Amino acid sequence: MSSSRTARERVRAELTREIADVARRQLAVDGASGLSLRAVAREMGMASSAVYRYFPSRDDLLTTLIIDGYNAVGEAVESADAAVPPGDHGGRWIAVCHAVRDWALAHPHEYALLYGSPVPGYRAPQDTVPAALRDTVVYGRIISEAHRAGALHPPGADPPVPPSFAGDAARVRELMPGVPDDVVARSLIAWTGLFGWVGFELFGQFDNVILDRATAFDHAMRCQARTLGLSI
Amino acid sequence: MSSSRTARERVRAELTREIADVARRQLAVDGASGLSLRAVAREMGMASSAVYRYFPSRDDLLTTLIIDGYNAVGEAVESADAAVPPGDHGGRWIAVCHAVRDWALAHPHEYALLYGSPVPGYRAPQDTVPAALRDTVVYGRIISEAHRAGALHPPGADPPVPPSFAGDAARVRELMPGVPDDVVARSLIAWTGLFGWVGFELFGQFDNVILDRATAFDHAMRCQARTLGLSI
DNA sequence: TGTACATCAGTGAACGCGCGTTCACTGATGTAC
DNA sequence: TGTACATCAGTGAACGCGCGTTCACTGATGTAC
Numbered sequence: 001m002s003s004s005r006t007a008r009e010r011v012r013a014e015l016t017r018e019i020a021d022v023a024r025r026q027l028a029v030d031g032a033s034g035l036s037l038r039a040v041a042r043e044m045g046m047a048s049s050a051v052y053r054y055f056p057s058r059d060d061l062l063t064t065l066i067i068d069g070y071n072a073v074g075e076a077v078e079s080a081d082a083a084v085p086p087g088d089h090g091g092r093w094i095a096v097c098h099a100v101r102d103w104a105l106a107h108p109h110e111y112a113l114l115y116g117s118p119v120p121g122y123r124a125p126q127d128t129v130p131a132a133l134r135d136t137v138v139y140g141r142i143i144s145e146a147h148r149a150g151a152l153h154p155p156g157a158d159p160p161v162p163p164s165f166a167g168d169a170a171r172v173r174e175l176m177p178g179v180p181d182d183v184v185a186r187s188l189i190a191w192t193g194l195f196g197w198v199g200f201e202l203f204g205q206f207d208n209v210i211l212d213r214a215t216a217f218d219h220a221m222r223c224q225a226r227t228l229g230l231s232i
Numbered sequence: 233m234s235s236s237r238t239a240r241e242r243v244r245a246e247l248t249r250e251i252a253d254v255a256r257r258q259l260a261v262d263g264a265s266g267l268s269l270r271a272v273a274r275e276m277g278m279a280s281s282a283v284y285r286y287f288p289s290r291d292d293l294l295t296t297l298i299i300d301g302y303n304a305v306g307e308a309v310e311s312a313d314a315a316v317p318p319g320d321h322g323g324r325w326i327a328v329c330h331a332v333r334d335w336a337l338a339h340p341h342e343y344a345l346l347y348g349s350p351v352p353g354y355r356a357p358q359d360t361v362p363a364a365l366r367d368t369v370v371y372g373r374i375i376s377e378a379h380r381a382g383a384l385h386p387p388g389a390d391p392p393v394p395p396s397f398a399g400d401a402a403r404v405r406e407l408m409p410g411v412p413d414d415v416v417a418r419s420l421i422a423w424t425g426l427f428g429w430v431g432f433e434l435f436g437q438f439d440n441v442i443l444d445r446a447t448a449f450d451h452a453m454r455c456q457a458r459t460l461g462l463s464i
Numbered sequence: 465t466g467t468a469c470a471t472c473a474g475t476g477a478a479c480g481c482g483c484g485t486t487c488a489c490t491g492a493t494g495t496a497c
Numbered sequence: 498t499g500t501a502c503a504t505c506a507g508t509g510a511a512c513g514c515g516c517g518t519t520c521a522c523t524g525a526t527g528t529a530c
Binding site for chain 2: 505509
């Protein structure tokens, strides 16, 4: 009977999800290298060997968590972007910035797993790539649309783009169609600046120095918008 | 005899240093969470318990590595800065950027230890703070001197600095005396942008996208210089 | 609808490993008279 | 200068722990006739 077959499969899918959830909770407490299959099994109330019915190894579990994490950031960024009128490109940028930071503050260990030091001994498979690009796609769309709308007015001339940058610019341009090389360069700077700021805040570099972090962050990202040529 | 006393003390100091060196080498291979006192002892050819004569715990060893790491970056940044004429503030900024990136590429795991996700279960003591600020001090001096020399000409007006930023700006200003709040804000952006870029490059976010990394980095930091108002 | 068989989930014991840290000890090095 | 004593470095065994992964197994669930 096909309905009972899907019943078994549904249970399986649910348990798989539950294991990932438990693992994510442990990740949130102990960090990536503290994640262990045995601890997950313990919390699930099952034998450690049983987990292997669902994930063939610890690394596979980790890969799942990474993909889920990228998707979670991606979703947060997508809905933050969608909540702003499409023509308000500066507002969309700011919304995306706050979405990234808010998610990072809410899930620090998960953020560290995605954007921090790589887990020793673990090499991410290519499966993570599409999920990893989800937030970047949104960002690219904002820049691309702003450019097409003629809404980018950077305050000054950048140094001339070196010709050898062309190849990299072309690859990045797949995410922001129609945008010239100098805008690509500026966009990269703003994007890495966003994650650099969030990383500094999260990993302790701002301790005892920057205290009113929401204010500083918001202002910094508004400055970035200005530099990008977006009006806010 | 005081000379023999210092002889013993010299041996002790040397062994302490050697243990740290071995640990640093292992850190470079396995990353921070792969560092173990037992493995260090093994490579030193001594009993694992003997290491406790030199470092009271694994965390103390880690603290030493962190402090040494910050000092190494600091030194690299200091000498890069010193190699450029003091009046060439833009050149000094670029030199500092490359010093940070070069050091990071040469010591990726150590960089991750300093600027990446914190090691789970380890809390850095306050002893690391002065070393951690060494590179920042150099940066602050460049900005401060450029400002005093009237060499900062940012290309456009930033959004107005929110009044609640004043406290944080004052704290940062201890590292860059005499600099107004808006310059402080821009400086923070460029600084976090530098580390954000290096982090992206080191932790794999640029894989398959940015390939000619030296070119892209150099150009990006030159753009940052322009945004800061430095001439290059 | 009922029965024989195949598939799958979960168990529990085991393998082999490495870790941080403690502790009583042996020798060697330094100190005081 | 020589001897008795104190300090220190280093040993090796042990404690107690947790880990990833394998494997032969028991039952339960699903399938085919």
